[in-house]
Amino acid sequence: MYIYELEFKVRDYECDLQGIVNNSVYQNYLEHTRHEFLLENNLSFDKLHQQGIDAVVARIEMAFKCSLRSGDVFVSKLYVKKEGVKYVFNQVIYRKSDDKLCVRAKVDTVVVINGKLIASLPEFDELVEKSHRR
């Protein structure tokens, strides 16, 4: 089902005074996974922005199942589907050592061109297609 995955390693500065990765950092991991997925498909979040095309997160749901710690290696996976005007990214993060689910997330994004919401972007529709074919 997942069509892209990226491996990370926890960096110590990402851990907070509880000694675990701070919750907000998982949003960084999820974002970086989406942007690397775009890059692999020849789409750059930065270049799109410079062309006036912005992928914007409208809503995010995250379930925290297990905390990552200093030194942990983990795998971040995603697939994307279309729901109305939204491109919905389904994302998970698994700890590599024991394949334990750490985070499950649903990230609703929309595309805005020069500040105006658009119904679809052909380049993104292709990514949805790819997910379907899986």
Place this chain on the structure above:
Amino acid sequence: MYIYELEFKVRDYECDLQGIVNNSVYQNYLEHTRHEFLLENNLSFDKLHQQGIDAVVARIEMAFKCSLRSGDVFVSKLYVKKEGVKYVFNQVIYRKSDDKLCVRAKVDTVVVINGKLIASLPEFDELVEKSHRR
């Protein structure tokens, strides 16, 4: 309904290459608001942690309505209620200049003592009481 509010100002390093506050930073704002709310009620997240009592986020839902930018002042508000073992924080962030809603969030937290989930913490139940009385 909201029983606590805290004023912030966007810091430039919180903005990303789109020129707006990065989505993950709102989780920082929401966390800081909860921790300051605890402090105002003589509860320190850090001291609780040192006593083996951890308030842990189990789930978060965030709707992004309007982006904050460099220089923006905003108000972050919350109230908390009990749902089963969960302490559920309802949080909003409003831009101060025009009272526009920027983020609405629901943050489910649970209390863990020495790694074991507990059903309730009297100190937190009091905060729920305070919310009810409003």
Place this chain on the structure above:
Amino acid sequence: MYIYELEFKVRDYECDLQGIVNNSVYQNYLEHTRHEFLLENNLSFDKLHQQGIDAVVARIEMAFKCSLRSGDVFVSKLYVKKEGVKYVFNQVIYRKSDDKLCVRAKVDTVVVINGKLIASLPEFDELVEKSHRR
């Protein structure tokens, strides 16, 4: 000697697994202090950037004297002088509870207009003047 000061409070997410504010976060504090100082003098780092004028840090020296912790309130102060093409910010951070020096920093900045280094910016020269008059 210092011509501007700003009060902050440590936010828990800024602390790392040692339970103290992570060293990199002091750079955030120092930057925010400089940008707020600019704003007080009717200069916006963001607006300058949009006009193609970028204040760029060329060099930074930081001495860490004492660690800030969860809940600490601190005061960040600065003055600025000119050294050749550089605007040099001298900055200190003091813990408020006991006036203890936490960080002393020297931040060399230069001004770049549309990618080209310039010798001076009248608006910044005024800030240097202000520091001298002190």
Place this chain on the structure above:
Amino acid sequence: MYIYELEFKVRDYECDLQGIVNNSVYQNYLEHTRHEFLLENNLSFDKLHQQGIDAVVARIEMAFKCSLRSGDVFVSKLYVKKEGVKYVFNQVIYRKSDDKLCVRAKVDTVVVINGKLIASLPEFDELVEKSHRR
């Protein structure tokens, strides 16, 4: 001269409103490089901390030569020498595409055991030895 190197890729959330990696983030890169270097030598910053042994940054000097941007891959290198009680890390960051120097840094660290400064730690002296042998 350098005895350890680590490859990174810029993550978009690390870029600020100038569209370049925020200066404070280089401190994160430098720290992560040091900690990974320790790990490669079977020393964990986190585990040392749990044993009451803290490597603390006393002073940092960073020269910013060239800005990293979205998508850039870079290599971070280091060696370490002893100067009195200090373990001094000499670190550089090079952009991979053209081998351009981005950051040169000197990071003075000291070792503190249960809050008390110590003159040397045998495990760290070995890392200095390794640097010398190069």
